[in-house]
Amino acid sequence: MLVLAEPSRGETPRHEPRYGVTIYAARISSERTWQHVIRNPFGADYADAFLLVGALSRVWAERREGALLLEAEMQAAYNFGEQHHWEFNAAPLVARWQRFPWNERVATSAAFGIGLSWSTEVPELEVKLEGDSRQLLVYWMLELTAGPPRGRWAASLRLHHRSGGFGLLADDGGMNAIGIGVRYRF
Numbered sequence: 188m189l190v191l192a193e194p195s196r197g198e199t200p201r202h203e204p205r206y207g208v209t210i211y212a213a214r215i216s217s218e219r220t221w222q223h224v225i226r227n228p229f230g231a232d233y234a235d236a237f238l239l240v241g242a243l244s245r246v247w248a249e250r251r252e253g254a255l256l257l258e259a260e261m262q263a264a265y266n267f268g269e270q271h272h273w274e275f276n277a278a279p280l281v282a283r284w285q286r287f288p289w290n291e292r293v294a295t296s297a298a299f300g301i302g303l304s305w306s307t308e309v310p311e312l313e314v315k316l317e318g319d320s321r322q323l324l325v326y327w328m329l330e331l332t333a334g335p336p337r338g339r340w341a342a343s344l345r346l347h348h349r350s351g352g353f354g355l356l357a358d359d360g361g362m363n364a365i366g367i368g369v370r371y372r373f
Contacts, residue, residue, distance in 0.1 A: 204373050206373050207258070207372045207373075208242065208371050209240075209242040209369070209370040209371075210240070210242075211240050211242075211343055211367060211368025211369075212238065212239050213238040213345065213367075214233050214364060215266075215312060217316055218232055224363045224365060234269055234312055236268040236270055237266070237268045238347060240264040240368075241264075244258045253286075255282060255284055257281070258282075258283055258298075259280070259281065260302075261276070261277055262277075266306075266312075272306055273307045274306045274310075278302035278326060278328065279302055280300060280302070281299070282298065282299055283297070284298070290336060294333070294337070296330075296332045296341070297331055298329070299330075300327060300328045301326070301327040304323070304326035306322045307322070308322065310362070317359045317361060319357070319359035320359065320361065321351070321356065324360055324361055325351065325355060328345055328346060328347055329345065330344065331344045332344075339371055342367070342370075343369060345366040346363065347363070347365075348361070
């Protein structure tokens, strides 16, 4: 059980929410590497391809007195624009750091998650950008959130990544997308 703060005598403890829903829209980059997209998101090249993503996460452990949450996340993503298909992602390991010195003014978290991505068809854009692709690829994400202190809502900025995992699942294929959305914890 996650407890937000030590209760005073006679008070009921306030429990940290264990679930989160994140909804975001993203644009797929035509850059070959995620590093370029992170270093220069406004100067990167983008395709006319987009994602609309809904994600559900659950905290399964906490470390460092609640500063580090370990979560699992499931996603459904619809690709539209240059390509039209569904993508389903499972990230059983998401590490979310949520202790920053400015949290009394802006509650902030930073997360990294990794798992698998299954596309309902071989993504045309990934083949166009990378030369080949597969339906099953490695999935990982980076996320920053910012919201009101002790609030349940936050703005979300995400890097959504699919790849062969350095040859683990494929030699070619994958994509990077930058997304913005909202996260609600309950």
